[in-house]
Amino acid sequence: MVSILIYMIFYLIIFISFSLLALTQFPHRRATKTSELSQNAIFIARLLAGFLQTSILIMAVWHDGGGFGFLLWACLLSLSAFSVSLILGGRPNLLAPLARQMVLLEYSDVNVHLNGSRNR
Amino acid sequence: MDQNFRRSMGWMHTWAGVVLGSILFAIFWMGTLSVFDSEIDSWMEPATRLPAATSPLPLETFRPSLNDAITAKAAFWNVIMPDDRQAVVHVHYRTRQKFITREFDPVTGKELPNSGTLGATGFIFPFHYTLEIRLMNIGEWVVGLASMSMLALCVTGIIIHRKIFSEFFTFRPNKNSKRLLLDIHNMAGVLGLPFHIILTFSGLIILSATFFPSNVKAVYPNPRDYFFEVNGLTFLPIKSGKTGAPVASLDKAALFARKVWAGAEPHTILVVNPGTTTSRMAFFRECDRQVVVDRDVISFEGPTGKYFSRSPTPHLIIRAERFLSGLHLIQFHHWALRWFYFILGLGSCVLIGTGFLFWLETRRKTQNNTFGFRIVEGLTSGSVTGIIIATLIFFVANRLLPPDAYLFGHDRATLEVWSFYLSWLATFLHGWMRPRQMWIEQSTTIGVLALLAALLNWITTGDHPLRTLFHRYLWPVAGMDGVLVVGAALALITSMRLSRRARLPNTLRIPSGEHL
Numbered sequence: 135m136v137s138i139l140i141y142m143i144f145y146l147i148i149f150i151s152f153s154l155l156a157l158t159q160f161p162h163r164r165a166t167k168t169s170e171l172s173q174n175a176i177f178i179a180r181l182l183a184g185f186l187q188t189s190i191l192i193m194a195v196w197h198d199g200g201g202f203g204f205l206l207w208a209c210l211l212s213l214s215a216f217s218v219s220l221i222l223g224g225r226p227n228l229l230a231p232l233a234r235q236m237v238l239l240e241y242s243d244v245n246v247h248l249n250g251s252r253n254r
Numbered sequence: 255m256d257q258n259f260r261r262s263m264g265w266m267h268t269w270a271g272v273v274l275g276s277i278l279f280a281i282f283w284m285g286t287l288s289v290f291d292s293e294i295d296s297w298m299e300p301a302t303r304l305p306a307a308t309s310p311l312p313l314e315t316f317r318p319s320l321n322d323a324i325t326a327k328a329a330f331w332n333v334i335m336p337d338d339r340q341a342v343v344h345v346h347y348r349t350r351q352k353f354i355t356r357e358f359d360p361v362t363g364k365e366l367p368n369s370g371t372l373g374a375t376g377f378i379f380p381f382h383y384t385l386e387i388r389l390m391n392i393g394e395w396v397v398g399l400a401s402m403s404m405l406a407l408c409v410t411g412i413i414i415h416r417k418i419f420s421e422f423f424t425f426r427p428n429k430n431s432k433r434l435l436l437d438i439h440n441m442a443g444v445l446g447l448p449f450h451i452i453l454t455f456s457g458l459i460i461l462s463a464t465f466f467p468s469n470v471k472a473v474y475p476n477p478r479d480y481f482f483e484v485n486g487l488t489f490l491p492i493k494s495g496k497t498g499a500p501v502a503s504l505d506k507a508a509l510f511a512r513k514v515w516a517g518a519e520p521h522t523i524l525v526v527n528p529g530t531t532t533s534r535m536a537f538f539r540e541c542d543r544q545v546v547v548d549r550d551v552i553s554f555e556g557p558t559g560k561y562f563s564r565s566p567t568p569h570l571i572i573r574a575e576r577f578l579s580g581l582h583l584i585q586f587h588h589w590a591l592r593w594f595y596f597i598l599g600l601g602s603c604v605l606i607g608t609g610f611l612f613w614l615e616t617r618r619k620t621q622n623n624t625f626g627f628r629i630v631e632g633l634t635s636g637s638v639t640g641i642i643i644a645t646l647i648f649f650v651a652n653r654l655l656p657p658d659a660y661l662f663g664h665d666r667a668t669l670e671v672w673s674f675y676l677s678w679l680a681t682f683l684h685g686w687m688r689p690r691q692m693w694i695e696q697s698t699t700i701g702v703l704a705l706l707a708a709l710l711n712w713i714t715t716g717d718h719p720l721r722t723l724f725h726r727y728l729w730p731v732a733g734m735d736g737v738l739v740v741g742a743a744l745a746l747i748t749s750m751r752l753s754r755r756a757r758l759p760n761t762l763r764i765p766s767g768e769h770l
Contacts, residue, residue, distance in 0.1 A: 141590050156423040201545030202588055205581065208448050209594035215423070215445040216601070223425030223437075 140197060141206070144190050148214040150232070151186035154179045156218050157233045165226035166233040175239040187211070260414055267410040270403045271609045272630060276637035277385070277400040279606045283641050284382035285453075286599030287374060289584060289592055292339040293730035294374035298652045299357075300715045301367055302342045305727045307360035310335060313504035313523060315363040316345055319356055320501060323347035324529030326354075327497070332524040336360045337542060338587055341727060347528075370659070370666035371652055377671060378645075383461065391464055397457075398465045404454045411443050418444060435612040442605035449598040450605070456582035459575060484572060486538070486549025486565040495531030502559025504535065510561065511537040511552045531557060542587040546573065547580040610634040628689065635685030636678065639696035644678035646703035649738075653710035694756065697749035704742035708735045 156162045158176040163169070171179065190210070195203030221228050287294065296303055316333055323331035328347040336343055343358040357366040380386065387393030412418060422444065425437050443450070463470050463480065474480040482488050504523060511520055521540035527533045533556025541548045551565040568576065580586065584595060614631055621627040651673040659666040685692045711731070712718045722732035 137590070152423070159420065159423070161420075162423060198588075199544070201577070201580075202586070202591065205545065205591055206588075206594070208452075209591065209598060212446050212449055212598055212601070213594065216441065219423045219425045219441050219445065222423055223427050 137197075141210075144194060144206070145210055145214055147186050147190050148210050149217055151183040151190075152215050152218040153229055153232055154183040154186075154236065156222055157229065157236055162222050162226070162229075163233060165222060166230040167227075168230065168233040168237065171236060172240055175236070178239045179236055263410040263413040267407055267414055268613065270407055270410075271606075272613055274400045274403045275606055275610050276633055277396060278404055279603060279610075279637045280385065280641055281382060281397055281400060282599060282602045282606060283645070284378050285457075286596060286603060287645065288379040288382050289596045289599060290730075290733070291374035291379050293733060294378065295340070296730040297711065297734040298371050298373045298649070299369035300717070301369060302340070302357060303715075303717065303728060303731060304341045304359060304361070305725075306336060306338065306341050310519065311343065311358075311360065311363050313508055316343070316358065317504075319345045319347075319365075320504075320525065320528060323349075323525075324501070326350075328528060330524060330526050331528050332522055334522050335520065335540075337521070337540070339730075342366060367657075370655075370657055371670055372667045376667070377648075377674075383457070394461055394464050398461055401454050401458050405451065405458075408443070408447060408450055408454075412447075415440060415444070432612065432615045435608050435615055439605060439608040439612055442601050442608065446598055446601045446605065450602055453582060453599075453602075456578040459578045460582055483568070484575065486551040487536075488565060489534050489536055489551065489553035489563050490526055493532060494527055495533070497530055499529060499531045499533065499557040501525055501528055501533060501535065501556050502554070507535050507554045507559050508537060510554075511539075514552055514564070515539050515550070525556060528556065533557060534562060535559070542585060545577060545580045545586055547576045547583065547585060549576075607638045610638060628686065631689050631692075632682055632686035635692045635696060636682030639693070639700060640678055640681030640685070643681050643696060643699050643703060644674045646700065646707055647677040648674040649707040650703060650710060653707065653714050690756075694749050694752045697745045697752065701742045701746035701749060704738045704745065708738040708742070711735060 157166065157168075158171060158179050160170055163171070191204070191207045194207045194210075197203065198206055218229075313333065320331050326347070326349040328349050331347040332345070334340075334344040334346075341360055343360055343363075345356045345358065347354050357369070358364065359366060377386075383397050384391075384393035385396060387396065415421075421440065425441055426433060429437070458465070463477070463484075467477065470477050470480045474483075482490055508520055508523070512518065518539050520537040521542075522538040524536045524538070525533060526536070534553050535556050536551050536553040539548075539550040539552075541550070549565060553562040553564075554560060555562050584592060610630075611634070614627070614634060617627055648670055651670045655666050655669060657666065659669055661669055664672065681696060684696065688695065712735075717728060717731050719732065719735060722728040722735065
């Protein structure tokens with residue numbers, strides 16, 4: 135039972151990571167009715183997605199061992215990516231909150247810039 | 255990328271898919287079902303639906319069947335102990351005439367009545383890699399050719415997909431049917447690519463000795479040595495001995511094996527040449543907690559029970575081969591992964607099916623009445639929906655045929671297989687005869703048959719959903735019934751949508767979500 139819960143968490147995190155990747159693309163942002171992101175924000179979102187996926191690989195290997203962990207991760211990648219595509223195709227509104235939150239990446243980008251200016 | 259190159263790859267992708275798609279669908283469909291072969295066996299053999307034993311039976315319980323094997327001068331005799339996927343004990347031996355399988359209650363040790371079916375392990379799984387064409391290994395060669403073409407299809411598919419990254423997550427359910435089919439095909443292909451490639455490649459590796467015998471011959475002077483090393487059978491005697499020798503205590507040998515393995519249990523016990531002076535007993539350790547099919551085997555001299563050998567640590571290449579075959583054969587016990595394999599296997603079937611449908615849809619307007627188009631159309635219906643119908647007929651026949659069914663010299667198990675082939679053939683004919691209605695009618699048939707199979711299981715065994723859900727040992731049956739009901743619902747919804755679309759006049763056929 136605990137394992138099922140852990141796999142569901144893995145799935146959810148990979149799902150979020152793929153959603154982040156998908157929502158850096160203009161057609162999907164348009165489908166979720168959110169504004170386009172700047173290049174920097176896109177880079178940060180993709181970096182974050184890569185980090186989440188790598189962390190799940192490490193956690194899956196830690197939880198299930200090398201062989202099972204890697205297979206589990208590879209299968210979850212495909213299944214989560216399928217889910218993201220299906221949701222973006224059928225009910226993109228469900229991802230709109232995440233798409234809106236991603237705008238924060240723009241602000242963090244601005245903050246970095248402002249801080250940088252202040253330091254200068 | 256050079257347009258000519260892309261066009262050439264497109265040509266190859268199209269025609270390799272159309273020519274070998276039917277075989278590929280059959281391989282992937284049967285492979286997907288084989289993921290749950292033991293569970294399907296449990297559904298098809300109601301007598302084996304038994305609670306698991308708390309402790310294993312003494313091996314001497316099966317001595318009478320070993321004696322039967324000795325009397326019948328069997329080449330081998332083996333026992334497969336129960337695990338969390340199969341509750342019963344399986345005993346097999348091969349006489350000169352036939353291969354005999356007997357099943358035993360894991361608690362009482364009593365022999366169970368003959369199930370009269372090949373089940374999934376006897377029919378669906380071998381079909382996956384032999385297509386049941388055993389003459390000169392032709393089936394395996396055809397499967398190999400199809401697998402190689404699948405790898406080529408995956409590579410060419412990536413090359414011809416112009417917007418692989420920009421359309422990575424693209425799925426447009428509201429577009430026209432051609433666009434929708436291509437989106438599903440791309441989605442199933444690109445997002446499931448690691449699964450398609452790894453499973454196809456590992457399948458080729460498993461049968462590599464058939465496809466590339468020269469590789470084996472280059473390393474092993476006698477190809478049998480390769481077979482023995484890969485399967486941990488290096489203890490096998492070469493010469494046959496004299497008959498009349500006893501087989502020593504199996505339990506004493508098992509005790510020794512457990513000590514060596516620090517308490518791990520043997521999963522398979524094999525006696526080769528039982529009753530002869532050169533017989534050997536071998537104990538294969540259970541290895542279901544890892545991906546690698548690690549064949550740790552301890553063997554004993556049959557007549558005396560004296561320790562003979564333990565399988566050597568395999569060479570790195572053999573270990574890599576065992577990892578790949580373990581990854582493909584999923585003999586491990588990991589429920590989440592098993593379900594993921596099943597779902598992704600269905601994804602592979604969707605990939606092949608939508609490839610066929612897209613080919614038909616792009617040519618429907620221009621080549622609708624041509625001979626070639628009609629051939630592919632009928633072939634598609636038989637290959638995609640047809641094999642699903644045939645499988646369901648196989649299940650329904652299993653529940654409907656009486657235990658002692660016998661017709662034209664064929665026993666019950668053979669009649670089930672015949673029902674599969676005849677219904678499969680009928681779906682091809684149906685596809686060629688009724689091209690306009692075939693998808694609607696075959697989808698409806700799938701829905702009805704799947705519901706009927708689940709219902710017949712309830713009527714003939716009394717294992718209704720409430721009962722199967724609340725008893726742990728009946729969960730495989732609950733899972734099978736659940737998949738049948740979900741499949742039925744999906745097929746009926748598809749059929750209703752298709753018939754609604756067919757009723758609309760052409761002028762009114764506007765894809766939903768699009769405006770005039």
